Amino acid sequence: xxxxxxxxxxxxxxxxxxxxxxxxxxxxxxxxxxxxxxxxxxxxxxxxxxxxxxxxxxxxxxxxxxxxxxxxxxxxxxxxxxxxxxxxxxxxxxxxxxxxxxxxxxxxxxxxxxxxxxxxxxxxxxxxxxxxxxxxxxxxxxxxxxxxxxxxxxxxxxxxxxxxxxxxxxxxxxxxxxxxxxxxxxxxxxxxxxxxxxxxxxxxxxxxxxxxxxxxxxxxxxxxxxxxxxxxxxxxxxxxxxxxxxxxxxxxxxxxxxxxxxxx
Amino acid sequence: xxxxxxxxxxxxxxxxxxxxxxxxxxxxxxxxxxxxxxxxxxxxxxxxxxxxxxxxxxxxxxxxxxxxxxxxxxxxxxxxxxxxxxxxxxxxxxxxxxxxxxxxxxxxxxxxxxxxxxxxxxxxxxxxxxxxxxxxxxxxxxxxxxxxxxxxxxxxxxxxxxxxxxxxxxxxxxxxxxxxxxxxxxxxxxxxxxxxxxxxxxxxxxxxxxxxxxxxxxxxxxxxxxxxxxxxxxxxxxxxxxxxxxxxxxxxxxxxxxxxxxxxxxxxxxxxxxxxxxxxxxxxxxxxxxxxxxxxxxxxxxxxxxxxxxxxxxx
Numbered sequence: 001x002x003x004x005x006x007x008x009x010x011x012x013x014x015x016x017x018x019x020x021x022x023x024x025x026x027x028x029x030x031x032x033x034x035x036x037x038x039x040x041x042x043x044x045x046x047x048x049x050x051x052x053x054x055x056x057x058x059x060x061x062x063x064x065x066x067x068x069x070x071x072x073x074x075x076x077x078x079x080x081x082x083x084x085x086x087x088x089x090x091x092x093x094x095x096x097x098x099x100x101x102x103x104x105x106x107x108x109x110x111x112x113x114x115x116x117x118x119x120x121x122x123x124x125x126x127x128x129x130x131x132x133x134x135x136x137x138x139x140x141x142x143x144x145x146x147x148x149x150x151x152x153x154x155x156x157x158x159x160x161x162x163x164x165x166x167x168x169x170x171x172x173x174x175x176x177x178x179x180x181x182x183x184x185x186x187x188x189x190x191x192x193x194x195x196x197x198x199x200x201x202x203x204x205x206x207x208x209x210x211x212x213x214x215x216x217x218x219x220x221x222x223x224x225x226x227x228x229x230x231x232x233x234x235x236x237x238x239x240x241x242x243x244x245x246x247x248x249x250x251x252x253x254x255x256x257x258x259x260x261x262x263x264x
Numbered sequence: 265x266x267x268x269x270x271x272x273x274x275x276x277x278x279x280x281x282x283x284x285x286x287x288x289x290x291x292x293x294x295x296x297x298x299x300x301x302x303x304x305x306x307x308x309x310x311x312x313x314x315x316x317x318x319x320x321x322x323x324x325x326x327x328x329x330x331x332x333x334x335x336x337x338x339x340x341x342x343x344x345x346x347x348x349x350x351x352x353x354x355x356x357x358x359x360x361x362x363x364x365x366x367x368x369x370x371x372x373x374x375x376x377x378x379x380x381x382x383x384x385x386x387x388x389x390x391x392x393x394x395x396x397x398x399x400x401x402x403x404x405x406x407x408x409x410x411x412x413x414x415x416x417x418x419x420x421x422x423x424x425x426x427x428x429x430x431x432x433x434x435x436x437x438x439x440x441x442x443x444x445x446x447x448x449x450x451x452x453x454x455x456x457x458x459x460x461x462x463x464x465x466x467x468x469x470x471x472x473x474x475x476x477x478x479x480x481x482x483x484x485x486x487x488x489x490x491x492x493x494x495x496x497x498x499x500x501x502x503x504x505x506x507x508x509x510x511x512x513x514x515x516x517x518x519x520x521x522x523x524x525x526x527x528x529x530x531x532x533x534x535x536x537x538x539x540x541x542x543x544x545x546x547x548x549x550x551x552x553x554x555x556x557x558x559x560x561x562x563x564x565x566x567x568x569x570x571x572x573x574x575x576x577x578x579x
Contacts, residue, residue: 075450076454079449079450091446092450104436105448108452110452113433113437114434118433119436
């Protein structure tokens with residue numbers, strides 16, 4: 001479903017702040033794969049997701065989504081195939097617009113926007129039912145401004161928005177990092193449900209190793225802009241935190257620098 | 265008593281001026297509040313609208329057609345600012361300044377079209393010779409010739425059309441672009457195109473107001489747009505401060521710009537009666553707008569400080 005071939009990205013090239021964020025990275029995701037991504041700060045996790053989403057062009061390499069070459073498509077055109085939830089709950093929604101208006105915007109992702117009504121009566125009923133499934137009581141506040149919602153509510157809403165138009169790929173960029181542990185657990189559970197119900201292909205970055213092990217059916221670890229560990233299938237299912245630490249030490253042993261911060 | 269009487273006598277004039285500047289302020293609202301861009305093009309495009317409108321009328325074009333042309337030329341100005349900003353990557357505020365500056369020369373050329381010199385700083389149009397849409401001559405008369413009636417109808421039409429437009433799919437995506445660009449792009453919205461469209465609609469309305477203003481006062485002048493952005497902002501902000509508690513609906517928010525402009529002209533009349541000279545008005549307007557813009561910020565600081573102080577007292 002997703003095919004990333006030898007992509008590279010260097011920030012601030014030619015200056016003292018030069019940072020090679022993606023180093024000839026390749027990744028292939030099959031349809032229905034739910035892949036968690038872990039790695040220390042600066043490992044290139046978010047850069048990978050942003051490259052796939054098209055926030056900026058990559059220096060080298062190509063990106064295919066469902067066989068389609070999207071390497072040179074701008075962000076807003078790629079959005080047709082991609083659902084996204086961001087780390088900052090403020091990023092995924094328009095605070096000054098109503099809950100139903102936000103959903104209506106997401107409903108039209110990848111479609112031509114015309115002079116028809118921005119939101120119809122029939123849609124409202126769909127949104128009502130969808131919001132109900134979140135179990136947050138948002139269905140009774142559909143005309144409330146999103147700015148009034150809590151971070152957890154906003155992330156839940158953004159998840160719903162990302163899945164309204166079935167995306168070929170769902171990108172979750174540490175979407176629970178800004179939430180308190182209880183809320184984070186709920187949002188993760190919701191993510192699991194949405195991915196399973198819609199049979200989505202998903203890339204999820206997390207800082208939490210246990211979450212990375214518990215969720216999804218594949219796990220990759222990144223370091224210095226490369227994938228240094230790729231675990232899936234049976235192996236992933238029986239993976240424990242200590243095993244993961246061991247494996248990391250193993251791989252990191254042949255790395256030039258170890259990232260001990262990651263393991264603390 | 266005398267003071268009050270002259271003030272009351274000036275009331276129709278204030279309402280007439282306020283209604284015209286209200287349409288202009290609605291244009292400013294679209295960029296400043298909906299798109300979150302401070303667009304300085306309006307200082308130039310207001311005059312462009314007025315100049316073109318008068319030029320067409322004195323050359324025998326129907327005043328209504330001339331107003332539509334003013335709207336279109338305003339959209340063109342907005343398009344240029346929009347392209348400078350999105351296609352050329354120039355900061356929005358600077359793009360507006362560039363277009364505004366360029367329009368100064370263009371406006372002189374428009375008003376001087378057909379003259380020997382080729383440029384001209386004023387272009388009069390007489391209500392005696394041409395069937396103008398609005399004229400301040402009849403502002404105290406009762407009947408259909410009174411410009412206030414016509415301006416009220418125009419304001420209702422403008423607000424109605426904008427209310428419809430910003431409720432469409434395109435309009436919603438423009439609002440989303442102003443509210444959160446990252447979100448808008450993630451939902452497949454071309455934010456650059458939307459900014460250009462927003463700037464075009466905004467400057468179209470400003471130029472339309474310019475066309476009305478020129479007809480109302482009987483001439484287009486090169487400095488009629490000077491400081492227009494500040495007057496527009498004053499109207500937007502006064503409208504928000506006075507009506508934000510009661511007006512929530514988008515149409516009412518636009519209406520509050522009109523009310524803001526009318527209040528602004530009442531205040532201006534009032535201070536003029538107090539003996540202030542017209543030449544001091546720009547200073548006064550700037551001070552008023554600066555205060556209104558600063559208040560929310562200062563309030564935030566004041567409240568956060570006091571809450572901190574309270575917290576430490578309780579600790």
